[in-house]
Amino acid sequence: MSNPTEKSSLVQRAIVPSERYAIEQGASLALIRPRNVSMTWKRLSQNEIDSDRQKFRAQAAQLSLLDEEIAAYEPCPYKISMFYEDEGGRHKKTCADWETSATFFKRRHDLGEEGVLEHLRHTYCDQYVEKGLVFALGNMARRPQTWQLLGIFPVPEATQGDLFN
Template sequence: MDRERILITVKTYPTLSRKYGETVCTAGVREDGSWLRLYPVPFRRLDETEQYRKFDWIECDLVRSRSDPRPETRHPADTKQLQPVAHMDAADNWRERRRLLLETAKVHTRLQSLIDGAKANALSLAVFKPTRITGFVCEQEDREWDAVKLAEMRDRANQREMFSEEAWRETFQVIPKLPYSFSYRFEDADGRASEMQILDWEAGALFWNCLRSHGGDEKVALDKVRVKYMDRFSQTDLHFFLGTTQEFHFRAPNPWVIIGVFPIPYEWQGKLF
């Protein structure tokens, strides 16, 4: 068991797990720029004081995963420990975030090197700089969670095999499933064209917020998501936080997905005297 200090940079949209229930994948970097993945994290079941934001520093005890072979994956020894101890703000044009995530951490620019690294099980998390963004894609998905998996979760909850928190068990409701998936189309430093799905919680939350504020109009909500992720973010020095999924880490031709976006402002090239 290791005590770790981690800057949270990634929280994915919640998914359903037969074993763990509703969970999110949380990832971040140590002070030396190396990556860690925390899984499972029952984020919505944490007390308000235990929930954390992106760019919060957290300190917790972690143990290596016995079921997930990816090198950065750790299990929280106690999810009640996952409390923020500090926050890295965006002061001075994101100076501290830039220093840690774009200077201390390694930034990849070629997708093939990441694919090769995943196949060798050398890494499953990375900062990536696309050379050019060519599109943003919204595609319809199933609107309901898998009925079999959901039934298994409810049955395990009723049998007290899941959710030790009595209040959560009694009010158990899963988060709504996103009816759309979002993806970026981009080119890397080799000119390789790719399309990669975005699993960031913020993209899903933006869709639901826009849907509520525009009377349930899905077209308007999708347009709002596209404007932010394509039009606004294209005006920044956009980087991706990439991760592989455990299921496809070794098997997929390209196992990488976008688990977070980093729309950092361009760095000032000089100062006025």
């Protein structure tokens, strides 16, 4: 789907007003348009990083068909948190977005750790908000009330087209 209008229209139809609404509908995945977005980060201790690495290895071991690259996953050394509002109120979510970690590792060599974190904050909280920010949230069957932030991406809000074109 290369047409931005089609993509925007498709995403717009999947957006729900709040995390609470998704829970009430029994959903396990939800797209929302957050408001009043901000981002913070905290450096993890070496023990926390090692724990994250071990958890991932245990999960990857259960999926024996995965290649070695996935098994060698290196967790981001920062806990990145997003604060936002939806129609259900104010929320704080730890960012579990794979692309955020990938961007951190790719850009830290040229921007430095603090620089790449500020780059991410500017991208998510300024640029994406201006374009039309969407969060992808998901939960697990065992904990349907606990939602994680799985994806952050820009999608312009769909506009009403001319009925005669």
